Amino acid sequence: MRYEGRVFRPPSEARSLIVQATIGCAHNKCTFCSMYKEKKFRIRKLDDILEDLNSAREYYKNIKRIFLADGDALILKTEDLLIILQHIKRIFPECERIGIYATPKDILNKSLNDLKVLKDNGLGIMYMGIESGNEDILNKITKGVDRKTMIKAGEKAKESGIKLSVTLISGLGGKDYIKEHAMDSAKVINEINPDYVGLLTLMMEEDTELYNDYIEGNFELLSPEEVMIETKLFIENLNVKNCVFRSNHASNYISLKGTLNDDKDRLLNEIDEALKEDIYKPEGLRGL
């Protein structure tokens, strides 16, 4: 396999074969994200992608999942994606799921029929970063997409039948937006009702604009207790069906996992219990 630069994948694709269909992210402007900063975006040559799949076939006996990277591989033309999906089906008959990163714009640029055809040819899951449902925060982080567009893309993904996994980031609005971030994000999730919601916690990357804002005192990081209060408010305001919720990434202070709405009370109790622990209190209140 040939990999260019650092390669990222969602936590649930940890055991997947990763194949780069694109290099970098076409947007590459989010102020908190350093993932593809060093890469100039381009779509890889189809032959190179197919060659990588062929060489992986020679090397690995049993591949259950394949993930198409980098940032927004759904940007590829539908015809090219179909060639890749059909090639995977031919040479990896044992593969059960193919996943891809998809920006809201990538999803909206495809017709519903295109998405359905991709599903019929093996595309099993799309990962879309929502980050926040609050318009001010989306503007501040230069996500390049407003909440209405997020919802439209999410609804279209759901309608296509391809599983939709979305991510949000705790603390992304800093101390000024705890309530707005939690409640507006819950509203967007309620509209979309994705199959999976992943809640990460903001981790500062040194080579980002947000980090510079933080160093200059223009952005305040949440304390662990504030992150949990924000998470609690978010979960309290969710109203979804059969939505798998995960907040069990290395960035999270406590590990939360369940299916919403069914497990809502249990998750809220787990947060309440954690909030009683000293380590989540602001330093001045520990031991009290």
Ligand code: SF4
């Ligand atoms: S968060 Fe996603 S869309 Fe934004 S720059 Fe990073 S990879 Fe690109």
